Amino acid sequence: xxxxxxxxxxxxxxxxxxxxxxxxxxxxxxxxxxxxxxxxxxxxxxxxxxxxxxxxxxxxxxxxxxxxxxxxxxxxxxxxxxxxxxxxxxxxxxxxxxxxxxxxxxxxxxxxxxxxxxxxxxxxxxxxxxxxxxxxxxxxxxxxxxxxxxxxxxxxxxxxxxxxxxxxxxxxxxxxxxxxxxxxxxxxxxxxxxxxxxxxxxxxxxxxxxxxxxxxxxxxxxxxxxxxxxxxxxxxxxxxxxxxxxxxxxxxxxxxxxxxxxxxxxxxxxxxxxxxxxxxxxxxxxxxxxxxxxxxxxxxxxxxxxxxxxxxxxxxxxxxxxxxxxxxxxxxxxxxxxxxxxxxxxxxxxxxxxxxxxxxxxxxxxxxxxxxxxxxxxxxxxxxxxxxxxxxxxxxxxxxxxxxxxxxxxxxxxxxx
Amino acid sequence: xxxxxxxxxxxxxxxxxxxxxxxxxxxxxxxxxxxxxxxxxxxxxxxxxxxxxxxxxxxxxxxxxxxxxxxxxxxxxxxxxxxxxxxxxxxxxxxxxxxxxxxxxxxxxxxxxxxxxxxxxxxxxxxxxxxxxxxxxxxxxxxxxxxxxxxxxxxxxxxxxxxxxxxxxxxxxxxxxxxxxxxxxxxxxxxxxxxxxxxxxxxxxxxxxxxxxxxxxxxxxxxxxxxxxxxxxxxxxxxxxxxxxxxxxxxxxxxxxxxxxxxxxxxxxxxxxxxxxxxxxxxxxxxxxxxxxxxxxxxxxxxxxxxxxxxxxxxxxxxxxxxxxxxxxxxxxxxxxxxxxxxxxxxxxxxxxxxxxxxxxxxxxxxxxxxxxxxxxxx
Numbered sequence: 001x002x003x004x005x006x007x008x009x010x011x012x013x014x015x016x017x018x019x020x021x022x023x024x025x026x027x028x029x030x031x032x033x034x035x036x037x038x039x040x041x042x043x044x045x046x047x048x049x050x051x052x053x054x055x056x057x058x059x060x061x062x063x064x065x066x067x068x069x070x071x072x073x074x075x076x077x078x079x080x081x082x083x084x085x086x087x088x089x090x091x092x093x094x095x096x097x098x099x100x101x102x103x104x105x106x107x108x109x110x111x112x113x114x115x116x117x118x119x120x121x122x123x124x125x126x127x128x129x130x131x132x133x134x135x136x137x138x139x140x141x142x143x144x145x146x147x148x149x150x151x152x153x154x155x156x157x158x159x160x161x162x163x164x165x166x167x168x169x170x171x172x173x174x175x176x177x178x179x180x181x182x183x184x185x186x187x188x189x190x191x192x193x194x195x196x197x198x199x200x201x202x203x204x205x206x207x208x209x210x211x212x213x214x215x216x217x218x219x220x221x222x223x224x225x226x227x228x229x230x231x232x233x234x235x236x237x238x239x240x241x242x243x244x245x246x247x248x249x250x251x252x253x254x255x256x257x258x259x260x261x262x263x264x265x266x267x268x269x270x271x272x273x274x275x276x277x278x279x280x281x282x283x284x285x286x287x288x289x290x291x292x293x294x295x296x297x298x299x300x301x302x303x304x305x306x307x308x309x310x311x312x313x314x315x316x317x318x319x320x321x322x323x324x325x326x327x328x329x330x331x332x333x334x335x336x337x338x339x340x341x342x343x344x345x346x347x348x349x350x351x352x353x354x355x356x357x358x359x360x361x362x363x364x365x366x367x368x369x370x371x372x373x374x375x376x377x378x379x380x381x382x383x384x385x386x387x388x389x390x391x392x393x394x395x396x397x398x399x400x401x402x403x404x405x406x407x408x409x410x411x412x413x414x415x416x417x
Numbered sequence: 418x419x420x421x422x423x424x425x426x427x428x429x430x431x432x433x434x435x436x437x438x439x440x441x442x443x444x445x446x447x448x449x450x451x452x453x454x455x456x457x458x459x460x461x462x463x464x465x466x467x468x469x470x471x472x473x474x475x476x477x478x479x480x481x482x483x484x485x486x487x488x489x490x491x492x493x494x495x496x497x498x499x500x501x502x503x504x505x506x507x508x509x510x511x512x513x514x515x516x517x518x519x520x521x522x523x524x525x526x527x528x529x530x531x532x533x534x535x536x537x538x539x540x541x542x543x544x545x546x547x548x549x550x551x552x553x554x555x556x557x558x559x560x561x562x563x564x565x566x567x568x569x570x571x572x573x574x575x576x577x578x579x580x581x582x583x584x585x586x587x588x589x590x591x592x593x594x595x596x597x598x599x600x601x602x603x604x605x606x607x608x609x610x611x612x613x614x615x616x617x618x619x620x621x622x623x624x625x626x627x628x629x630x631x632x633x634x635x636x637x638x639x640x641x642x643x644x645x646x647x648x649x650x651x652x653x654x655x656x657x658x659x660x661x662x663x664x665x666x667x668x669x670x671x672x673x674x675x676x677x678x679x680x681x682x683x684x685x686x687x688x689x690x691x692x693x694x695x696x697x698x699x700x701x702x703x704x705x706x707x708x709x710x711x712x713x714x715x716x717x718x719x720x721x722x723x724x725x726x727x728x729x730x731x732x733x734x735x736x737x738x739x740x741x742x743x744x745x746x747x748x749x750x751x752x753x754x755x756x757x758x759x760x761x762x763x764x765x766x767x768x769x770x771x772x773x774x775x776x777x778x779x780x781x782x783x784x785x786x787x788x789x790x791x792x793x794x795x796x
Contacts, residue, residue: 043464051564055592055628083422087562094625178422180469181436182429210437236618243476246437 049073052087054094061106062317063093066124080117084110084178089118092238105129105318108238110178112171112305112313126310126317130375131414133321140311140321143378144287152280152387158394159277159328160366164286164383166323167266167314169305170297175315176240176265181247187267188247194296195251195260202289204253206262209245225250227264240265240315257282258289266314266323279328279390283383311375321375326386329355333365334400335393340408344396347411348389349373369393376414385412420465423458431455434469436476443488444699445475448506462499464556466492471500474620487511487700490620492560494553494687494695508692508699512757521693521703524760527662527669533769536659536710540776542748545655546668546708546765549648549696551687552679557697558622558647563629566645570629573644576678577633584671586635588644591627607632609646622647622697639664640671648696648705650675659710665765693757702757708765709752710772711737716782717775718749722792726778729795730771731755751775767796 053072056064067090075086093106107125109115115122123135133140154162169175170190173183192206207216220226229244230236252259261269270293272286294304305313311321335341345352353368354360369390371382396406426434435454438446449472457468475488489507491497497504505517536544551557552572555565574588589598602608611626612618634641643651652675654668679685687695693703717723718734727734735750736742744750751772753764778788 047562047564047568051567052562054563054625058592079421082425083420091624094628095623180426180429180434182426182433185433237624241477242473242619243436 044077049076052076054090056094056097058097059093059106060098060100061093061096061104062125062128063090063106063121064098065128066121071120075118075120078117080111080113082111082113082174082178084114084174086118086121088177088239089114089121092234095237096234104234105316107317108177108315109175109313109317111174112169114175115310115313122317126320126375129318130321131373133376135309138376139308140375141378141381142306142311142322143380144290145380146280146284146287148380149280149283149384149387151391152278152283152383154277154279154328154330154387154390155394156277158332158397159330159390161273161275161329162277162279162282163271163273163328164279164283164324164326165269165271166286166290166325166379167269167312167319168290168293168323169267169313169315171303171305173267175267176263177238177315181243184243184247184263188249188262190297190300190302191260191262191268191293192249192251193300194293197296198253198289198292201255201285202253202258202292204251204258206249206251208247208249210248212249220250223252223256225252225256225259227261230265235265238315258285260293265316266319277328279326279383279387283326283379287379319374321373322377322379322382323374324379324382325370325374326383327353327368327370328386328390329366330369330390330393331366332393332397335397335406336365336367338396338400338406340406344393344408345369345389347409348392349385349412350389350393373414420461420467423461423465423467423469426469427459431458434458436472438476438479440479441475441488442480442482443475443478443486444507444510445472445488445503446480447510448503453502457500457502460499462493462495464493464495464560466496466556466560468500468503470559471496471503474616477619478616486616487698489699490559490697491557491695491699493556494551496557497692497695504699508702508757511700512703513755515758517691519758520690521757522760522763523688523693523704524762525669525672526762527666529762530662530665530765530769532773533662533665533765534660536661536769536772537776538658540713540779541659541772542711542713543655543657544659544661544664544710545653546661546664546706547651547653548668548672548705548707548761549694549701550650550652550672550676550705551695551697552649552684553687554684555649557649558645559620559697563625566625566629569649570631570644572679572682572684573633573642573650574631575682576675577642579678580635580671580674583637583667584635584640584674586633586640588631588633590629590631592630602632605634605638607634607638607641609643612647617647620697640667642675647698648701661708661710661765661769665708669761700756704756704759704761704764706756706761706764707752708768709735709750710768711748712751712772712776713746713748714751714775714779715747717779717788718744718747720778720782720788722788726775726792727751729793730774731767731796732771 049072053069079085088110090107092108098104126135127133170187173187230241248263250261257274259271270290272282274282312323314320314323349372350369351372355363355366355368371386399406431451431454435451461467470492471489474490480486509515552569555561555569577588612623630645632643639656641653652672654664656664676686694705696702696705731754732751733754736744737748737750753768755764778791781788
């Protein structure tokens with residue numbers, strides 16, 4: 001597990017230590033304008049921060065709720081050590097005003113240091129998105145010990161499939177909104193090399209998007225594994241689709257139960273899944289696979305981006321902490337029609353989606369049920385929460401089948417104080 | 418201004434950064450080599466625009482086997498200098514062999530146009546001339562900040578709302594438009610919307626939409642200016658029928674009036690004697706002018722020699738929806754193919770003369786005649 005942050009990668013040409021990233025210390029940031037440059041000074045005079053402040057009056061996203069002229073003035077001229085700016089972080093939120101009912105995040109990180117250099121904006125956004133989690137004063141627990149899970153085997157008559165996903169970023173390389181082609185290729189190289197070291201039930205193969213044959217492509221589509229160039233303006237405005245499909249690919253094990261997306265919305269997205277209701281086994285494989293991959297990259301001097309304030313660092317602030325979404329496809333024909341369904345889910349800290357994933361509708365009473373939270377609770381806690389919650393839902397469904405009464409459960413506490 | 422992000426990228430070798438263009442078909446992909454990339458990748462214009470910024474749209478949009486897009490954009494006036502080693506061959510390829518030493522002629526004297534007031538209105542439904550202008554001292558749409566874009570809008574509003582007589586009109590900012598105004602502008606076919614073409618989006622031109630974008634038009638609805646769409650200004654003169662001479666007169670007079678006002682504020686138009694008017698896309702350099710008509714040519718357009726005739730006349734066809742649309746009911750949008758290396762007057766003259774000839778051909782075909790002896794030599 002990532003420990004201290006004064007890690008200098010041996011043999012790498014890359015950056016200087018991220019020593020400043022431990023809690024309470026701000027990473028170094030550069031003042032963008034070199035004071036000896038007249039063109040730069042002139043531009044600063046002509047365009048003070050107030051001239052560039054975005055018009056967010058019609059916007060409904062976390063960034064727009066948090067950004068003030070004072071914060072913008074303070075941060076506009078700062079850059080991360082890799083040269084990433086505030087304007088670049090918020091561009092996606094400026095370009096996508098959002099929806100009155102759905103509050104999107106509206107900003108992304110370009111690198112690990114973004115969360116430090118632009119903390120004055122990221123912190124309130126994180127607090128808003130993650131139910132009051134305060135990165136300045138709280139610590140995020142990481143726990144990938146799957147042996148702690150109880151009752152992780154669902155009734156197969158209701159649960160059709162189980163899945164756990166997360167993301168991981170490679171420390172020292174910029175994130176998808178900001179990375180150059182060389183960095184993206186380096187991410188691919190590091191990850192693919194590590195994955196080739198996986199053995200037994202985890203042994204598998206990599207399929208590069210730009211070199212895949214038509215046959216391979218069709219097979220990946222049939223398995224529902226293939227991801228395509230992002231079309232969502234939330235992602236394209238953040239620059240994540242640049243140079244597509246260069247250095248993008250999919251790796252999966254031979255058994256098709258462990259899958260990794262390379263260089264899509266994050267450096268890696270890691271997915272463990274199988275048909276049926278054995279969530280315990282899915283999570284066990286998830287944890288084992290992640291730990292193996294981490295060991296393999298560490299052998300070569302790399303590590304994952306992580307710190308104790310924010311947990312695992314990913315592109316979108318909504319995925320900080322565990323970055324974990326654990327869920328099932330479950331049949332709930334009676335419960336889903338009950339007017340108390342949404343409240344029950346809410347109190348259990350679960351969310352529903354259609355079976356096509358985010359922003360899709362349910363088909364044939366089958367719902368995708370997963371955890372709401374990502375940050376402030378550990379992986380074990382969140383998966384247990386999903387297991388207990390889904391078991392409760394199935395229990396309700398069975399009661400309704402028998403004509404019995406069901407109860408709305410008390411709400412689960414947000415954070416341990 | 419230093420581009421720190423670019424300096425950081427220099428830690429990687431050229432080979433590590435070089436884009437994969439093996440499946441690409443655009444002018445940038447044809448012209449770019451490792452040597453050129455190696456030479457230019459460390460450079461940036463004074464405002465911080467880099468080679469990777471120039472080519473991003475061409476990397477992201479491999480193109481089409483039949484349609485050759487440009488695949489690169491300028492972020493400011495200086496881009497055409499700093500990245501000459503790439504942009505000169507692109508310009509040459511796109512503009513018929515135009516050399517780095519060639520000089521471009523500008524002629525906005527509408528009196529030099531011969532004829533053009535007598536195109537048969539039974540065939541020509543409408544006439545239109547458009548161009549673009551960039552305002553000196555500001556960076557271009559792929560690169561400009563919100564502050565700059567707003568300053569451009571402010572200057573443009575000042576210039577346009579001071580116009581009088583046939584040019585008296587009103588500005589409609591995109592973000593404050595009422596529903597009623599919006600519907601009227603749509604009905605007039607004036608309203609432009611947020612770009613959806615990945616060619617434009619990948620070049621960053623839709624950022625912050627609709628901030629500081631708007632439409633100005635005169636009361637008579639014959640002179641229209643788009644502010645901050647694909648270029649700082651797009652200027653359009655149009656009217657129903659075939660009086661191209663009048664359309665061009667209004668075009669030239671209006672442009673010159675607007676330019677005077679910008680010059681008074683020390684923000685004249687970007688222009689130089691090598692590439693003429695400087696615009697975002699290299700395809701629009703020179704005059705940036707597309708002069709054309711919507712014309713009914715149902716018989717001629719199905720004649721086997723139609724394409725050849727157009728080529729010889731230095732004209733191009735489009736559908737009546739504009740670029741990348743199909744024709745409807747035998748009506749085509751016919752306009753000049755050239756932008757750089759000939760003047761405004763020369764290009765509009767080609768349209769006027771060419772369309773006149775094509776209408777005569779259409780009439781002959783209507784009577785069942787043969788047009789072989791009417792086919793022109795290459796202009």
